[in-house]
Amino acid sequence: MVEEALKEIGLSEKEIKIYLALLNLGPSLASKISEKTQIPRTFTYDLLKDLKDKGIISFFIRENRRYFKAINPDELLVILKEKHKLQEQLIQDSIEKLKENQFKENPEKPLVEIYEGEKGIKTLLNKILMDKPKEVISYGGSGLSRKIFPLFIKHWHKRRQESKIKFKVLYNNTDEAKTRFKTYKEDLKLSKVKFGDITLLSAVNTVLYENTTILLYSSKYPFGILIKNGEVYTTNLKTFEHLWGLAKIQ
Secondary structure (H helix, E strand, O other): HHHHHHHHOOHHHHHHHHHHHHHHOOOOOOOHHHHHHHHHHHHHHHHHHHHHHHOOOEEEEEEEEEEEEEEHHHHHHEEEEEEOOOHHHHHHHHHHHHHHHHOOOOOOOOEEEEEEEEHHHHHHHHHHHHOOOOEEEEEEEOHHHHHOOHHHHHHHHHHHHHHHEEEEEEEEEHHHHHHHHHOHHHHHHEEEEEOOOOHHHEEEEEEEOOOEEEEEEEEOOOEEEEEOOHHHHHHHHHHHHHHHHHHHOO
């Protein structure tokens, strides 16, 4: 049942084997994954890259070594539903089965994850909605995500509004940003919007919510970094509040 659901989102048998192993092991080196799955290490690296490109796993660096991590089953649920190929009950049953074998993170330990590519960014943005914060704060960025996957961003805001999640955003004070604001005003319901100083223009979009900091870089090679740590969150929140106080309402 679980394997059938994973095949529906385009995973091969070996990719499924690696995802399930990672879900059970928790953050792991490629050598550990290879040992667990009995897949040769060289081939394991190729499969991990494919899974990363599909937004199914993330990674982080610790002591100059790369650790891989499976996305949460709830985040996988969003991907499965977007495919519109599986029956609702089959999806839910598969997710519950995955959760039974999921590695439990230490909630007190700082968490850092890296997501690469367009699908990785989508997985990270979906995670925000899955966490269901009361409010999401965003500042900086160039608006490239709108150009890279406009329909996804529009749908993301629709889901945000359905979940009653407030959005507080500080745009760069440029003509392009103002035009984008007017064009997509419908997407910004439940939102507070201001425009900041052009000298603070940044290519990185910082997203904040509930002790979580997300750095999004939308370019030819997009990637995102998730940091779950109270001190990092508080520092970035203070920066945002200072900039918000200086900014102007459109």
